[in-house]
Amino acid sequence: MLKKLYPFDQIQKYLLIDVITIVILIYKVCITNGAIGLPGQLFLVVLYLICFYICLWHKDWRLSAASFAGCLILMLLAVYVDKWILLFGFIFADLLGRAKRKVDLGIGIIGIAVMHILFGLLTEGSPFAIVKTLHFPFMIVQMLVPVVIFIREKANVLQEELDTANAQLILEKERQRIARDLHDTLGQTLTMIKLKSELTKRLIEKDENKAKQELDDILNTSRFALKQVRELVSDMKFVSLEEEIEQSQRVLQTAGIAMIHEKQEQMPLLSNVAETMLALSVRETITNIVKHSKANHCTLSHFEENGYCCIQVIDDGNGQLKEGKGNGILSIKERIDMLQGQVEIYGSPQKGSTITLRVPIHLNGRGGYRD
Numbered sequence: 001m002l003k004k005l006y007p008f009d010q011i012q013k014y015l016l017i018d019v020i021t022i023v024i025l026i027y028k029v030c031i032t033n034g035a036i037g038l039p040g041q042l043f044l045v046v047l048y049l050i051c052f053y054i055c056l057w058h059k060d061w062r063l064s065a066a067s068f069a070g071c072l073i074l075m076l077l078a079v080y081v082d083k084w085i086l087l088f089g090f091i092f093a094d095l096l097g098r099a100k101r102k103v104d105l106g107i108g109i110i111g112i113a114v115m116h117i118l119f120g121l122l123t124e125g126s127p128f129a130i131v132k133t134l135h136f137p138f139m140i141v142q143m144l145v146p147v148v149i150f151i152r153e154k155a156n157v158l159q160e161e162l163d164t165a166n167a168q169l170i171l172e173k174e175r176q177r178i179a180r181d182l183h184d185t186l187g188q189t190l191t192m193i194k195l196k197s198e199l200t201k202r203l204i205e206k207d208e209n210k211a212k213q214e215l216d217d218i219l220n221t222s223r224f225a226l227k228q229v230r231e232l233v234s235d236m237k238f239v240s241l242e243e244e245i246e247q248s249q250r251v252l253q254t255a256g257i258a259m260i261h262e263k264q265e266q267m268p269l270l271s272n273v274a275e276t277m278l279a280l281s282v283r284e285t286i287t288n289i290v291k292h293s294k295a296n297h298c299t300l301s302h303f304e305e306n307g308y309c310c311i312q313v314i315d316d317g318n319g320q321l322k323e324g325k326g327n328g329i330l331s332i333k334e335r336i337d338m339l340q341g342q343v344e345i346y347g348s349p350q351k352g353s354t355i356t357l358r359v360p361i362h363l364n365g366r367g368g369y370r371d
Helices: 008-031 035-057 061-078 083-096 102-124 135-203 208-234 240-255 272-293 327-337
Strands: 258-263 297-305 308-315 342-348 352-360
Touching: 008 035, 008 083, 035 061, 035 083, 061 083, 061 102, 083 102, 083 135, 102 135, 135 208, 135 272, 135 327, 240 258, 240 272, 240 297, 272 297, 272 308, 272 327, 272 352, 327 342, 327 352
Parallel strands: 258 297
Antiparallel strands: 297 308, 308 352, 342 352
């Protein structure tokens, strides 16, 4: 029901403010004996609420028209009830910032200026009288607020479009990675099956025992191919970062490496793609430590820093980290690069190594924090 009375996307930020503002306005009008009487004052309030409601639900010409009319109504209330009612023009100033077109924004700003100028003309006899009052800086601010909000809204739209494009780019690169993995792993296995099948076909009549042996090899190779497919499909699914860190701790414990997990109390939520990429990078990092570092201790830190979700892994191993096919460093860099993130690798002989993964939070597409 509330969604039909008030825009759902604004409930969390603005509903309470709007309710408080309207209640204060109605209360002020009811307790003040103006020149037009209480019925006339309440009639103007009703017109104000109609204009406010139109601005609330529309972003086209109806927004500029309703805000212009609403400012004139506020001007009348300021003249006949209380001059400080002009401050309620901030409500229309805020709503004007959501206009789709610059012309509607301009008309609304003109309405705010007209409201203050007419007030000075009717109360002081001069349209410039407001310049010498405290209302003048409020008028300037009310005229600037829609421009600031309009620019911010446009920037948010551009950022959303950029995030969408980045997400599509990430998915496209992930498809390319999957295609590469299929070619490099499964393709080789299927080629082996093909060659062995052709050999078995020739051996059936010549050497039955040898043919059976080749069939057994084909069966084993087929099972291996099925395993490869399952692994590739598994990589395509969502991988929880928390679960991957827990699994990493178990892997390190099995390898005789003690791990300490340090984490901030609240961490930003990442998109499924970003969290999966980061989790797989952590998996590669831990695998690299187990295979190559000869470490005894490892510390994994999970924290937020300067708009980035960061994972830092420090070990006390041999510090031998080289980018190559054998240690997964290249794979880690590819995944983090897809997220427009950063990978920092530092290794010192016999003093251990440090790998820091940074993923920008603005790509996540999901608000809020995780405890």
